Amino acid sequence: MIVLVMSGAKGNKFRKRREAIRQTWGNQSNCEQRKASQDERLKNLRWLLVFVVGKAGTGTNDDELNIAEARQHNDMLIGNITDNYINLILKVYMGLVWASKFDVKYTLKADDDVYVRIPRMLEYLVNAKFPRPFYGGLIYPRSKVHRKIGVKWTISYKYYSETYFPDFNRGPFYILSSDLFEKLFSYVYVRKPFHLEDVYVALAMHDSNIKTTNIDSFQLSSEMPSYVLQGNIQNCEMLSWIGFGHFMDPKAIKKLHLLLQSHVCKKITLDIDYHRCNKIAVAFHWIRSLMLGKIML
Numbered sequence: 306m307i308v309l310v311m312s313g314a315k316g317n318k319f320r321k322r323r324e325a326i327r328q329t330w331g332n333q334s335n336c337e338q339r340k341a342s343q344d345e346r347l348k349n350l351r352w353l354l355v356f357v358v359g360k361a362g363t364g365t366n367d368d369e370l371n372i373a374e375a376r377q378h379n380d381m382l383i384g385n386i387t388d389n390y391i392n393l394i395l396k397v398y399m400g401l402v403w404a405s406k407f408d409v410k411y412t413l414k415a416d417d418d419v420y421v422r423i424p425r426m427l428e429y430l431v432n433a434k435f436p437r438p439f440y441g442g443l444i445y446p447r448s449k450v451h452r453k454i455g456v457k458w459t460i461s462y463k464y465y466s467e468t469y470f471p472d473f474n475r476g477p478f479y480i481l482s483s484d485l486f487e488k489l490f491s492y493v494y495v496r497k498p499f500h501l502e503d504v505y506v507a508l509a510m511h512d513s514n515i516k517t518t519n520i521d522s523f524q525l526s527s528e529m530p531s532y533v534l535q536g537n538i539q540n541c542e543m544l545s546w547i548g549f550g551h552f553m554d555p556k557a558i559k560k561l562h563l564l565l566q567s568h569v570c571k572k573i574t575l576d577i578d579y580h581r582c583n584k585i586a587v588a589f590h591w592i593r594s595l596m597l598g599k600i601m602l
Contacts, residue, residue, distance in 0.1 A: 306427065306480075307409050308354040309400035312417040314371055314388035315361035322417040323356050325555035327378065329562035330420050336570040341424035350427045356381045356417070357400040359388030390457070394502040398489070405486045410435065415478045419550035420561050426480070426547055429520065439482040440510045441518035442474025443525055443548075445503075464499040465508070472517045473507030477525060477550040481506075488513045523548040530557040533564075540568060 310326065313319035329335070331354045341347040358381060361367035375381035384399045386392050397414060404412045411430065415421055430436070447469050451459045481489075492509035499505055510517065524546050532538050533549070534557050543565055553561070 306350070306352040306411040306413060306423075306430075307404040307407065308352060308413045308415060308421070308423065309382075309397070309404065310354060310356045310415050310417050311393065311396055311400075312356045312358050314358045314383075315365060315367050319358075319417065320370070320374060321555050322558075323374070323381075325558045326354075326356075326417065327380070329558050330423065335562075336566045337422060337424050340569060341427070344428075346431045347424060347427055350431075352423055352427065354380060354423075355400070355403075357384070357396050358382070359384050359386040359392060359396060362387060391500045394498045394500055394505055397502045397506070398493075398498070401481075401486060401489060405483065405490075409483050410437075411439070411480055411482055413478065413480045414476075415548075416476065416551060418553045419477045419548060420553055420558050421478060421548045422546075422565070425522070429522070429547060436518075437482045438485050438515050439480065439518065440474065440485060440506075440515050441520050442479030443477075443523040444472050444517055444519040445475050446472055458501060460499060460501065460504075464497060470504055471507060471511040473504050474517060475525060476503035478523060478548045479503065479506070480520075485510070485513075485515065488515070520547065522546050523550075525550050527552060530554060533557045533561045538564070544568060 308331070310323075310331070312323055332338070333352075341350075358371060360383070361371070371381065371383060375383060382400060382403055384396060386395050386399070388396075400414070401412060413421065413423075413426060433439075449469055450465060450467065452462075453459055489506065489509050492512070495512065496505075496508060507517065522545060524542075525548075526532070529549055529551065530553050533553075538561075543561075549561060
């Protein structure tokens with residue numbers, strides 16, 4: 306599996322995020338990864354993480370700093386495109402085209418403000434018997450298209466004329482099997498790409514009759530960073546979830562990593578069924594979040 310982490314080119318904030326990921330969930334020598342290497346089901350499965358960025362442009366020395374960072378770590382894919390939200394779809398395609406050059410079975414697209422337990426992601430695929438074709442993530446159900454000028458998520462009729470989007474996997478993290486690459490690449494001749502990359506990928510899958518699979522252990526909430534930093538996250542939740550997002554800053558990522566590693570190293574195996582979370586606790590958390598209006602949809 307190749308993990309493509311979308312990151313920004315401009316500003317030290319993104320360099321700090323990348324470094325936090327290198328030290329935590331992107332580190333192949335962390336405790337959870339070491340335990341996976343002793344698991345007969347997982348020990349022969351390999352993964353590679355790379356950061357995908359564009360160019361910061363004139364007026365800063367960010368491009369030079371990013372090139373130096375790439376040379377130091379050898380884990381960055383830098384494209385000759387302006388790094389901004391509008392061009393996110395180009396960064397995703399750039400990463401997928403690069404990944405397609407390798408003998409890879411799956412690609413996980415993630416943002417740099419999330420935490421993903423990669424050994425558990427691989428375990429999910431093992432338990433699912435390596436499904437292909439596979440397009441999985443946290444589903445955003447059928448939703449109305451934004452048309453108001455000035456709204457970040459607005460789409461012009463020339464890109465998409467329907468009133469509703471089909472179900473799509475939310476952008477902070479989703480996974481694609483490699484047999485879907487060609488469908489994605491050829492879809493640009495069917496529909497002009499637009500900036501909502503998670504929606505665009507979903508449309509390519511929908512129009513290719515590929516089912517959208519919900520991964521229950523992916524969790525997204527605007528409260529996630531404070532939930533972690535304030536110590537409210539419960540052990541059963543940590544051990545049951547694969548993806549945590551989003552708006553996770555380096556402090557929250559490192560705190561979650563320390564909590565997870567302390568439990569993984571000392572108390573648990575990687576048996577996915579052994580640590581099912583207390584459903585009452587989970588329900589309480591998400592009902593509270595919904596009441597506060599803080600679930601990110």
